[in-house]
Amino acid sequence: MSNASPDTLTNATAVLVARRPDALASLARHAEAFVIPGAALLAGLGVFSAFLVVLGKSPSAFFLAVYLGGFGSAFSLDNSLTHASPLLLTALCVALPARLGLVIIGGEGALVLGGLAAASIALPLHGMPYFVVLPAMAAAGALVGGFWIGIVGALRTFRGVNETISSLLMAYIGIALMNQLVEGPLRDPASLNKPSTYPIGDAYRLGNIPGMQVHWGLAVGILACIACWALMERTTWGFAARVAGGNVRAAQVQGLPVGKLILAFTFIAGACAGLAGMIEVAAVQGDANASLASGYGYTGILVAFLARQNPLAIIPVAFLLGAIDASGSLLQRHLGLPDATVQVLQGILFITILFSDTLYGHIKWLNPDLWVRARP
Secondary structure: OOOOOHHHHHHHHHHHHHHHHHHHHHHHHHHHHHHHHHHHHHHHHHHHHHHHHHHOOOHHHHHHHHHHHHHOOHHHHHHHHHHHHHHHHHHHHHHHHHOOOOOOOOHHHHHHHHHHHHHHHHOOOOOOOHHHHHHHHHHHHHHHHHHHHHHHHHHHHHHOOOHHHHHHHHHHHHHHHHHHHHHOOOOOOOOOOOOEOOOOOHHHOOOEOOOOOOEOHHHHHHHHHHHHHHHHHHOHHHHHHHHHHHOHHHHHHOOOOHHHHHHHHHHHHHHHHHHHHHHHHHHHHOOOEHHHOOOHHHHHHHHHHHOOOOHHHHHHHHHHHHHHHHOHHHHHHHHOOOOHHHHHHHHHHHHHHHHHHHHOOOOHHHOHHHHHHOOO
């Protein structure tokens, strides 16, 4: 039996009532991050369904094919996870600078150059142990990718160049540079129909996770997402980056090194994309060739925006987009739709996600201030 007096119970009830608006405000604040992207995703799927109807195709048949191609069997799941692996890292290339208020969309260039650097460094190291060559390949890919996107950060810091435009142009330059080197001085003479570098060799290929037909790049990507989340949420550098992203002038007044933060985070972002290129070479391609420019860097933009730049949320979103990518061949066989249909879907989703950004803070029942003002 409780010994609490009536006055004590009355006071406790009053405290709960007083705290209710704060609890509702917190709920609204967290719900907004899920409701708005979810609604944007559904809206994008609705628009794409209308697009399919215009083409004379069944939306239900399309989404069934996507489900079967991405989740319908153990092979489909493994294929989806394989496609998701580079998306985890290219999405980080967008998400990390975004916390500083930067919109970087040049991960594709860092990926292809990172892959090229990894393949190039492996050749003179032939004959050395596996545990020496693979880390060297990873370091080369990360350093080149970090340098490439770091140039974008330097242009923004020292010259005030818009990072969105410069990163996109740097992506085109990176792809052209990779093609020039692969088709020129780094070309394997034996690669007749598809120019590529010399193969890295089976001894230095990245194997599969035990019990799965998915390479270790998936684990690397997940660990990178966790590490980047810890960097942003549990370190003083991450806190400083969030402050600078919220208000650059206020951060400068407080003495925060905004320029150094931009340089550091753009380098880390590029290193993630460069590491994705290394993994594609070591686990999938076996050499550097034009297939490295397969659009993972651009799809990573959609993943990052759909995940609201949260490194942990990138993990499930990358899996979802990887499943859509993996279903492309099934769509072509069963529905007679080209592979580009998946890119149309991604483009529509990207537009609806961008539009949904205008809704934050404008939906009344998701506004935390509404519940705070409702305090009795």
